[in-house]
Amino acid sequence: MNIYWNSITGHKVNIARLKTLCREDMVPHSMLFSGIDGIGKRLAAQAMAATLLCHSPVEGGACGHCPSCRALLSDTHPDFFTVVPQVKKGTACIFIDDIREMQGKVARVPILSASRVVIIDDAQTMNDAAANSLLKTIEEPGGQIYFILITNSIMALLDTIISRCMREDFAGLSPEDISAVLVDQGISRQQANYLAAFADGSVRHAMLLNDEEGLSLQKTAMEFFSACAGRNLDMDMVWRLGTELGEMGKADRDKLRQWFSFLAMAIRDELVVYSGSGVTLYNQQDSFRINELASQLTEHQLIAMLRLVREYQGRLRYRVSTRLMVESFAIKIKDLLED
Numbered sequence: 062m063n064i065y066w067n068s069i070t071g072h073k074v075n076i077a078r079l080k081t082l083c084r085e086d087m088v089p090h091s092m093l094f095s096g097i098d099g100i101g102k103r104l105a106a107q108a109m110a111a112t113l114l115c116h117s118p119v120e121g122g123a124c125g126h127c128p129s130c131r132a133l134l135s136d137t138h139p140d141f142f143t144v145v146p147q148v149k150k151g152t153a154c155i156f157i158d159d160i161r162e163m164q165g166k167v168a169r170v171p172i173l174s175a176s177r178v179v180i181i182d183d184a185q186t187m188n189d190a191a192a193n194s195l196l197k198t199i200e201e202p203g204g205q206i207y208f209i210l211i212t213n214s215i216m217a218l219l220d221t222i223i224s225r226c227m228r229e230d231f232a233g234l235s236p237e238d239i240s241a242v243l244v245d246q247g248i249s250r251q252q253a254n255y256l257a258a259f260a261d262g263s264v265r266h267a268m269l270l271n272d273e274e275g276l277s278l279q280k281t282a283m284e285f286f287s288a289c290a291g292r293n294l295d296m297d298m299v300w301r302l303g304t305e306l307g308e309m310g311k312a313d314r315d316k317l318r319q320w321f322s323f324l325a326m327a328i329r330d331e332l333v334v335y336s337g338s339g340v341t342l343y344n345q346q347d348s349f350r351i352n353e354l355a356s357q358l359t360e361h362q363l364i365a366m367l368r369l370v371r372e373y374q375g376r377l378r379y380r381v382s383t384r385l386m387v388e389s390f391a392i393k394i395k396d397l398l399e400d
């Protein structure tokens with residue numbers, strides 16, 4: 062696991078604040094790290110845990126060579142615990158048994174460090190029984206113990222949990238920060254810049270855009286866009302799209318997010334062609350098609366489409382039926398083009 066603050070990209074203000082709490086020995090016993098997926102909340106929680114457990118922290122960070130730091134680096138620390146959701150029937154959930162198991166483990170005295178740290182990942186997946194059980198431990202922790210909850214959806218957590226925790230909200234990363242992370246992972250600078258521009262602040266989204274499934278979604282988005290440009294978007298296509306992209310489930314939500322990003326890229330490329338600015342197209346392999354389509358939609362229509370894409374990308378944060386969302390999106394696009 063990560064133990065260092067400096068392996069985290071961006072979030073300078075959050076990190077400075079958390080380091081100060083560590084340095085001043087003011088760390089609250091329950092913290093809640095929130096923000097969208099793929100921005101480094103987990104890395105920050107791990108660095109925080111390492112600092113709290115370290116035998117001789119330096120400037121609010123873990124030293125890296127004490128027995129505690131070494132144990133964390135080899136994933137063998139007896140006072141460090143993580144609770145992660147189990148996936149059952151395609152749904153991720155933290156059950157009361159997972160919380161009870163953790164409670165049993167942390168009931169012992171610390172072995173290697175002066176305190177114990179528990180990270181609860183994807184805390185929004187706790188069902189009510191699990192959350193209520195955790196609440197009891199948070200309220201009366203018993204001994205030196207810290208809880209760091211991580212969530213991508215604060216609204217899905219019980220108010221009673223939120224009110225017991227110190228909140229640390231992490232914003233999405235800048236395209237420059239995402240691009241830097243991607244380049245570190247071996248992606249070319251040009252590709253990294255493109256991916257970062259459409260990743261909505263998340264390294265995870267950028268990586269998804271880059272994988273093989275991403276390529277097939279790109280094709281689907283391009284086909285949808287061609288249908289729009291050719292005025293071939295009919296209700297059959299709307300329903301088909303709803304079935305293809307809109308089935309419920311977390312994985313499908315991610316896919317849908319990617320699909321919207323690809324659609325945004327296609328629209329942005331059209332706008333580039335319009336402006337004649339010579340900026341490189343995202344869909345370079347499809348540049349012939351992009352050029353061909355360029356005269357079929359007005360700049361006004363393209364901008365209105367892009368606005369709709371952005372609006373629906375935002376709606377993905379809420380728990381709405383993805384299928385209904387896709388259908389309503391496609392119908393709005395259809396109306397927009399018929400105006």
Ligand SMILES: [Zn+2]
Pocket residue numbers: 115116117118123124125126127128129130
């Ligand atoms: Zn240390």
